[in-house]
Amino acid sequence: MSYLDCAQYDCCHNKAGCCCLNGIDVHHTGPGNAVCGSYRCNEGYGNAATxxxxxxxxxxxxxxxxxxxxxxxxxxxxxHVSIDECSCGPECATRAPRDTAE
Known part of the structure; x- marks a missing residue:
């Protein structure tokens, strides 16, 4: 398990920066980008994680x-994994490029 710090506060699974799900899916979306695939917008209804x-x-x-x-x-x-708000979606800010020698 990883320690998750999520700054995507409009996600219905986010409660005070923590996630109410047992696990999340992170998907590669392009060169240097990965986003949380478990993100669901609370559509302005406040925190629906209850x-x-x-x-x-x-x-x-x-x-x-x-x-x-x-x-x-x-x-x-x-x-420790950080999910941050980004124009591409809830971005994995912890993503680090794999060494090319691997």
Whole structure:
């Protein structure tokens, strides 16, 4: 599990920067970009996460970004993952390019 810090506050799964899901999906969207595929807009209704389980800073992160050094199998091995608001969507700010020597 990774410690998740999410700044996508209009997501219905976000509660005070933590996620109410057991795990999230992060998808590679282009060179240098990966976004949270579990993001769901609360559509202006405030925090709708109360229907989910309690928020936790620790969550499983499933990822398909083969260009990121934190990817092991289909899981993120980073100790701390940040999701930030971005024009491309809820962006994984922890993404780090894989060394070309690997």
């Amino acid at each position: 229907d989910n389980q309690p928020a936790s800073p620790e969550t499983d992160i499933h990822c398909d970004d083969k260009g990121c050094r934190h990817l092991e199998g289909h899981c993120c091995c980073a100790d």
